[in-house]
Amino acid sequence: MSAEQSKLLELLFPDGYPSEWDYNNHVQDYLSKLGTYKIEDLTREPTKLKDEANTIQEQIQELAVTNYKTFIETAECSRELFKQFNVIENKLDELLDDIPKFEEKCRDFGEKSTEINNLRKLNSLTLTRNAQLLEILELPQLMNSFISDSLYEDALELAAYVRKLYNKHPDIPIFKSILDDVNKAWLLMLHQLLSQLRQELALPKCLQIVSHLRRMEIFTESELRLKFLQTRDCYLKECLKTIPRDDVNHHLTKTIEITRVNLFNIITQYRAIFNDDEHGPLSTIKNQNVNQNVIFYSWINDKIFEFLTTLEEDLKGVSSIETILDQCMYFGLSFSKVGCDFRSLMVPIFTSRISKNFCHSTQQAVKNFESEHRKTKNEDPLHTPDSLLEFYPLAEFFEQRTRSLNKLRLCAPIAVINDVVASLQSSLLFISKSLLVLYSQEQQAFSVNSKDAFTRLCMSFTDDLIPYIQKCLHIIFPPSHVASKLGVNVQSLQQEGVSFLDKNSLVEPIKHLLPAKIEPDISIDNIENKKDNVNVSDFDKNVTDEKDKN
Template identity: 60%
Template sequence: MESEEERLQDLLFPDGYPSEWIDSSPLKDYISRVGSLTAEELQKEPIKLNDEKHLLEDQIQELAVSNYKVFLETAQCSQSLFGQFTLIENKLGTLLLDIPQFEKQFENFLNKTKDINSIRKLNSLTLTRNAQLLEILELPQLMESFINGGFYEDALELASYVRRLCFKRSDIQILKAIKDDVEKLWLVMLNKLLEQLRLGIQLPKCLQLVAYLRRMEIFSESELRMKFLQTRNTWLNNCLNSIPNDDPYHHLTKTIEVTRVNLFSIVTQYKAIFNDDEHGPLASPRNQLTNCNIIFFSWISDRVSIFLKTLEEDLDRGVSPLDTVLGQSMYFGLSFSRVGCDFRSLMVPIFVKTIKSAFKESVLKATTNFEKNIERFTFINKVHSNITWKGKDVDPARPPETLLEFYPLAEYLNQILIVFNELRSCLPFAIIEEIMSCLEESLLVISNLILILYNAEHQAFSANSKESFSRFCMCFADDLISYLQKCLHTIFPPNSVATYLGVSVQTLQKDGLLTINKSKVIDPIKLLLPPKIDPILDKIQNEDVKPKINNEKEEDTN
């Protein structure tokens, strides 16, 4: 069928036909119609086609005449379109020339905007995670709030969290900055904890603060012990510095009390916090434990040295009553024997020195006052008072009443007795020799003063004055010296002294340790004494020695 249509088309169009007609539907319909015509109809077909052609030409002409304006406008429009298309073609050519440069610039723009785009995406992500980022950025402020509020447990956990976070994300700079800020606050918290240790706190608080310091892992065990003792030492110094220093007695007694109570409290806290008796896998090595003990006992030794220095300074300023201070000090030293630090033996030389110095100073003052009094005392027209001082009911410890006739001797004895009464409760046996020597020197000075007085005034003496002066010398040599000897035996009982020295009473009397060298004392005024004074003195000395020897024999028998 297709071959017949093709032959028919070749017959109808021997010269060929346009290529656009090949698929034309009207052409195919016309060929199909022509194929169905009869011979007569085919003969008439050219005429019919010609008539249709003329008819179409007439219609076209009529259409052109009636619509010439439209054709003109169409022509003008076509011309304008042609000009526009020409312009567009020229611009497209220019555009084609610029397209490579544009592509290059566009690629550059893409490269530049790629970073911007990544930053934009990062910013968008940051915006969506704003709450979480804000929490991380506020970690230093949060830790500062914990420290200021005293929530050290939370601060330690927060610092540990920041360290773990920085360890996992060590490449993030902002986390490094946060860690640096937290480390600075870490030191602030350390200072806060140490500052609290410098206050008057109890054992539970000390345990808590030291536990925080251990968790901070800033100090080693030895350094932590040292730092604890330093801070508590500062608190103790502040307590001691707050004591008024005007009155030496109040300052010393208050220092003893404050030092004893607070120092024992610090030692208790130290023993409770740093247990040196622990053994096991977590215990310190032996050498480290020894070093820790050295730290503690060095600190204790230093505190004892400071106390001894304060004790010596206040005693040098003059403290009374001395026995009270001695009792408190010895109790203080004894109480520290529970921690292996009994320092009573270190205080003994200080008190001995003070007692010896006070005794010498008081005896010197009494001697000086006697010199002043003897210068104002006169024997001219001095009447004997005939005072009777012996009797059955007379107290042997009572001073001789004959001294009342001569007030320089009475006042001298009174001052010496005051010294004895002040020191008898705390007079050490170690200074017996110094006391005897000092007292003998004082009596020897008095004896020389009596001789000087005699040489200066004896020419003006009347008979009564000479008698009075003779009684004065006898009273000094017999009553005053003998009574002082009794006082010395009362203060230093021979039996106790002999036991202390590890000798017998006879040996003690033979060596004359507790006996005033009377012959040496009265040697300057020996010629001024009546001849009968010697037997009396010998009798008195024999009476004094005999009971002592008998007592010693009785003790040996027992």
């Protein structure tokens, strides 16, 4: 609107007019039209406008009456629109407030959709390589299958592949899970291999199992040696446990056989598997400060002493020591091939047992003599029985000594000679003192015949029993043989009393009861000249003849 028009409106409406008229084209056209009117037209213009206004008012009223329903509906519609516009305005305000959040959500959605899209691409790629992935996922199952079928070589290669795969992709969780499952199967394989070492195995199988254990790299070299000996020791102990203990002879014989065979096999296997040239003391001291040979020989030492303990225990009830001795000596000799000859450790055990057996039998003979001697004392002295006249106590003692000497002759180590002589000396001295006691108690009651019989009893003891037992000792322990072993002469043996009974001390208690006569010659020359004519096996026959006479 021009300035003139604006000024005109100010003149027409001094009280002011709506500001929107400045932009209303109709108002501008009407003002332009007023400018073309004459005074008369301008004078009539208010009346005209008033008439037009009345006419329009009438038309409006008529229109309102005619279309009042429409107006009502329009008003209601307007009101509703107004309300809706208010709601829309509120919603728009809320929308404006939420638009920043919406933008942030859109960005998050965009990022997530990108990730989803990447995952979708990854899944698509996974689907295309399903076969290869399935092979990887089945690796633990394949490992278990190899172990169940004892395909340990394949299991070792598969485990190495899985570890290499994990080391290449340590950030992938599935590889970590597969490695854990394979490690569990790895321990199962270790248990199976060690269980096989506790069973009967040939050398090639042992080599194979230990080779697998080495490749597993679970044990150091020293630990592997120790574990091998522990497992093989379990097998040896299980074999020994199966031997019945009802019969001592059978138990000891089988123990010797099983220990010899299995221990020799274990030593052979150990030396074939663990090469001390490559893993000898120098290398072990340098690498681990451990002498691996100590492990091996300490174990062998323990096994030998366990065997010696069993031997010493079972020898108490063995009937044939010479048979056991032969087997044990062969056992010890066979182990000399592997540098473990332990025969010298068995000698004290056998000599001790032989000496104890002989001493025990001697004590038993003395007890029997004492028993028979007491029976004789209880007899009526005026009627001496035939048993006393035939010297039955001496015959019983002589028979038991014969059995003991015959048994000793089968296995007579020189180391027991002093014990044997001491046992015989003590038993004969006991008989001599018993005869003296008998004479002291019963001499007043003796008749002439009884006294003569008692004198002959003492003479039989001194002239027959003692010399004959001395001859038996020298048959079992020839003085020349004993002297050569000890590195002395025979005269020195006689002076020291080695294999010689001290007849003077034995006869001393009853010497005054014997008639005066020349002592029998039991010098060493006489014994050596006559020993070929004496047979210990004739002892039993002589005693039997004496009993037949009774």
